[in-house]
Amino acid sequence: MTPRSPFKIPKIPEMTVRRLSVYTRCLQQLEEDGVKTISSQELAERFSFNSAQVRKDLAYFGEFGVRGIGYYVAGLKAELQKILGLDREWPVALVGLGNLGAALFHYKGFARQGFRIAAIFDDDPAKAGTVEGVPVLPLADLPREAKARNLQIAIVAVPAESAQAVTTAIAAAGIKAVLNFAPGRIRTAKDIRLKNVDLSIELESLSFYLAQGHR
């Protein structure tokens, strides 16, 4: 394994990053199943990937395969976790504590990957206080709290009509990464990484298969 860590990596396609997350989960499954090593071919077959794609995705970051053996499952998983920034804890701001915000707050998957919701922002005075020890604060407190709590990532779970203003406030508070659940286009400064979640994409992969089956 020769990770390329000391060098600046080239621009990585978004789909490659997504696949790294998927590979990490597959390696986790393999580890749970007691698999120690796996070839890119087997990895591809077992999880219906394209093996050339797997090799290409990994090649951005170094040479992880070992001739005649393939990949060491635990080692590759650890490397990918490091590349994805999953080897540390990220303090996250959650903005909006409606149904979606509450659901995201209780979503087990985030904490498991090191994403810790450290502060919640909602201007509804009825929601002020704490939820499971996490403070619920007015949005005006965001700049101060972002610094005090070292908030690195913000999750936007507000109605569409507030999403632009909220995102602008997040950027002004110095938070550089935003995960937005609100529909519609949002504009941000170039140095802000904005990721829009579109849950209907997930349903479309199902309607695709149903539609193809109906032919």
Place this chain on the structure above:
Amino acid sequence: MTPRSPFKIPKIPEMTVRRLSVYTRCLQQLEEDGVKTISSQELAERFSFNSAQVRKDLAYFGEFGVRGIGYYVAGLKAELQKILGLDREWPVALVGLGNLGAALFHYKGFARQGFRIAAIFDDDPAKAGTVEGVPVLPLADLPREAKARNLQIAIVAVPAESAQAVTTAIAAAGIKAVLNFAPGRIRTAKDIRLKNVDLSIELESLSFYLAQGHR
């Protein structure tokens, strides 16, 4: 444009289907911006895709480009929507009306793409009744309602410990496509299309960029 509709298409990679959804959204944006035609090169540049990948993805379904012109934006969008099954309405069952279920019920994106939540299932008697005209029923009613309402897709928004039993009940009711938000591995019959949503993958694309920037 020569779509390959009368023929059975080959096995399509899941990532290709996902990209078709993304392309459809990009074409929608282009249409709103008044763009009539676009080359695969321009499409790729504007949305940071790989143009060879765009051509390869589309080639599974036919020849959509016109030499010297590129793609007709409105025409390609309509073709992709048809391929993705977005040219019709899909009656959807929502199972679980906790915070996440309620958030998904109110999620605007589903209805816009033709996914209509036609019935909600939750065994909590306090939730029985209707929400905005949609009935909230006990899970035991699923087999009858699936037939009566022609439910084609089910969304699972129940706690992890109930997800396997709920998915089994959905399959027994004859619903062939399941979108599952509960964490953990779920087993289904071969003819059921199960799609697991893992929201932490979305956050990982942000931690990746933050981690790379910290180097």
